Amino acid sequence: MPSSELTDATHLETDVLVIGAGGAGMYAALEAARGGASVILADRSLIGRGGATVMAQMTVAAALGEQTPDHWEHHLADTLNAGRGLCDERLAALLCEDGPHRLREMDAWKVGWAREDGHIKQAQAPGHDRPRCAYVDFLSTGPAVSKTLRTQLNNASGIRRIGDLVIVDIAVRDNEACGATAWHLTTGQAVTIAARAVIIATGGLTGLYRRNSASSNMGGDGYALALRAGAELIDMEFVQFFPIGHLAPRLVGMDPIMWDPFRYKLGGKLLNAEMREFEDDYAARDGRSDGTYVLTRDLATYAITKEVEAGRGSPAGGAYLSFRHVPEADIRAAFGPVVDRLLENGIDLAQRAVEVAPIAHYHMGGIRVDDRMQTGVPGLYACGEAVGGANGANRLSGNAITEAFVFGARAGREAALRAKAATAAWSPGAARPALDLLRSASKRDAPNPAAMVVKLQAVMADDVGPFRTDAKLRSAIASIAQLKADIGDTPISSATAFDPVLVDWLDLRNMLQVAQSVAVPALARTESRGAHQRDDHLGLDDAAWRVNQIVTLADGGISLRKVEPTTGKAAS
Numbered sequence: 001m002p003s004s005e006l007t008d009a010t011h012l013e014t015d016v017l018v019i020g021a022g023g024a025g026m027y028a029a030l031e032a033a034r035g036g037a038s039v040i041l042a043d044r045s046l047i048g049r050g051g052a053t054v055m056a057q058m059t060v061a062a063a064l065g066e067q068t069p070d071h072w073e074h075h076l077a078d079t080l081n082a083g084r085g086l087c088d089e090r091l092a093a094l095l096c097e098d099g100p101h102r103l104r105e106m107d108a109w110k111v112g113w114a115r116e117d118g119h120i121k122q123a124q125a126p127g128h129d130r131p132r133c134a135y136v137d138f139l140s141t142g143p144a145v146s147k148t149l150r151t152q153l154n155n156a157s158g159i160r161r162i163g164d165l166v167i168v169d170i171a172v173r174d175n176e177a178c179g180a181t182a183w184h185l186t187t188g189q190a191v192t193i194a195a196r197a198v199i200i201a202t203g204g205l206t207g208l209y210r211r212n213s214a215s216s217n218m219g220g221d222g223y224a225l226a227l228r229a230g231a232e233l234i235d236m237e238f239v240q241f242f243p244i245g246h247l248a249p250r251l252v253g254m255d256p257i258m259w260d261p262f263r264y265k266l267g268g269k270l271l272n273a274e275m276r277e278f279e280d281d282y283a284a285r286d287g288r289s290d291g292t293y294v295l296t297r298d299l300a301t302y303a304i305t306k307e308v309e310a311g312r313g314s315p316a317g318g319a320y321l322s323f324r325h326v327p328e329a330d331i332r333a334a335f336g337p338v339v340d341r342l343l344e345n346g347i348d349l350a351q352r353a354v355e356v357a358p359i360a361h362y363h364m365g366g367i368r369v370d371d372r373m374q375t376g377v378p379g380l381y382a383c384g385e386a387v388g389g390a391n392g393a394n395r396l397s398g399n400a401i402t403e404a405f406v407f408g409a410r411a412g413r414e415a416a417l418r419a420k421a422a423t424a425a426w427s428p429g430a431a432r433p434a435l436d437l438l439r440s441a442s443k444r445d446a447p448n449p450a451a452m453v454v455k456l457q458a459v460m461a462d463d464v465g466p467f468r469t470d471a472k473l474r475s476a477i478a479s480i481a482q483l484k485a486d487i488g489d490t491p492i493s494s495a496t497a498f499d500p501v502l503v504d505w506l507d508l509r510n511m512l513q514v515a516q517s518v519a520v521p522a523l524a525r526t527e528s529r530g531a532h533q534r535d536d537h538l539g540l541d542d543a544a545w546r547v548n549q550i551v552t553l554a555d556g557g558i559s560l561r562k563v564e565p566t567t568g569k570a571a572s
């Protein structure tokens with residue numbers, strides 16, 4: 001249904017509602033339709049063009065073994081190793097075992113994986129024990145993946161695509177998910193959707209941070225939707241910082257995290273202000289030594305931050321990344337059109353090093369699901385980056401897009417099965433709280449929510465960033481509580497049909513709830529593990545902390561408990 005067909009007080013019905021149309025949501029919609037369900041695929045942006053998937057330029061990890069022998073169990077071993085003891089082994093095994101099938105399916109759908117001698121080419125990425133990462137040249141992986149899935153959606157029947165639709169809350173009746181309440185951005189109307197199964201595929205939360213690689217839609221909506229519906233979150237303290245995000249000189253219209261593939265292909269050198277390579281100095285932290293350019297993201301982030309703190313940073317406050325040792329012809333052969341776009345930005349890699357620094361990039365934590373992708377709330381599923389557990393405390397390069405495909409497909413299949421079996425649980429009362437909230441919005445003198453989002457991003461970057469302390473985390477929790485009090489419980493409205501102030505308020509409400517869900521378990525975890533590094537608690541504490549922390553909502557506040565990591569294999 002085109003967005004323009006939505007009218008006042010619109011009510012829609014479907015078997016499966018998929019929230020979010022990135023890689024995970026599009027795959028879920030396709031698979032649910034293949035399972036015979038009618039599907040609504042809703043996104044607050046354009047279908048297949050919001051979120052992270054379309055922005056990803058690099059690699060997708062799977063044990064295809066086309067050029068180098070491989071097996072999914074080797075991929076699993078690397079994933080579990082990177083996860084530092086916290087992976088949900090069932091989810092990690094699912095990701096690694098099903099990954100090759102999904103990549104081959106995408107290949108059959110003509111995604112255009114780069115090839116050599118007729119075989120899909122696979123690059124070596126940090127933390128993987130062999131070349132395992134497929135890609136689409138030149139730095140086109142995400143756009144190619146999104147376009148391929150959009151084309152499949154065009155060819156599928158039974159899937160209604162609705163863009164510009166912000167899901168505000170999941171509708172729950174008798175503790176089961178039965179649909180959702182939404183706000184249509186272009187008409188400024190509330191929409192209710194009855195569904196037999198609901199899938200959250202809203203991506204991650206890195207928009208909470210000042211410097212991030214995210215699109216504007218990545219404020220963590222899905223986590224807040226799940227919490228308020230009664231579901232659990234897991235591993236929320238583990239936010240991955242991408243170590244070599246572009247910092248300087250100014251770069252316009254290009255992905256700030258594109259330097260990894262340059263390093264895979266050309267072996268760029270990371271240098272401090274003394275023009276000395278320093279990564280090896282940090283490789284043994286936590287007793288781990290990972291060798292040459294296989295330093296995982298958490299360690300590389302640590303290394304750069306510590307060099308800057310020691311006064312050995314680059315002028316803009318990061319490290320230098322240099323390709324000056326690589327012959328110009330090799331740079332051009334590897335990245336032809338990208339080299340020209342860099343030159344338009346005044347960057348000549350053969351002549352000059354760029355500056356890079358850590359940037360918030362991915363979230364390992366998220367909604368807790370079982371091996372059928374169902375949350376603790378019957379009828380509510382989740383997939384993609386919105387799910388926590390598969391990657392534990394740290395994610396390997398390339399695992400996120402595979403996770404989006406694999407978990408998306410599984411969630412779609414399972415939701416379709418439920419839709420066939422379940423009777424409709426919808427009642428208008430299930431949407432009432434969210435509708436009442438929207439209707440209570442008023443024009444009034446209040447702090448500007450967009451400005452408060454910027455404040456929150458500063459708090460998260462300064463106090464809940466890659467390196468944390470008790471004092472910083474307590475200060476962040478207090479600041480978040482103050483911001484919560486400042487926005488109040490009643491939405492602010494600009495009282496226009498297209499109501500950006502209301503949408504900012506709704507976003508901020510979610511962001512504050514999610515920020516709290518990160519900061520509170522981060523304060524509790526008094527050790528350093530993977531992406532959670534405490535300057536006041538160095539090193540792993542396996543005796544006390546080889547556990548996952550579960551976040552739920554209780555009496556409007558965050559409640560925490562510990563569980564043992566899940567072992568075993570998923571049911572197929």
Ligand SMILES: Cc1cc2nc3c(=O)[nH]c(=O)nc-3n(C[C@H](O)[C@H](O)[C@H](O)COP(=O)(O)OP(=O)(O)OC[C@H]3O[C@@H](n4cnc5c(N)ncnc54)[C@H](O)[C@@H]3O)c2cc1C
Nearest residue numbers: 020022023024044050051052053058059167203384385401
């Ligand atoms: C710049 C960048 C580069 C990356 N490169 C790689 C890479 O090379 N390899 C790799 O494995 N991973 C990479 N990642 C990570 C990977 O891209 C993501 O983890 C993955 O694509 C997430 O897919 P997803 O479908 O779960 O979420 P997304 O693709 O983020 O899609 C989520 C969708 O949900 C929508 N949405 C959010 N909230 C709502 C709401 N309330 N109502 C309706 N819709 C909503 C958003 O608009 C968006 O379209 C990269 C990430 C970024 C940001």
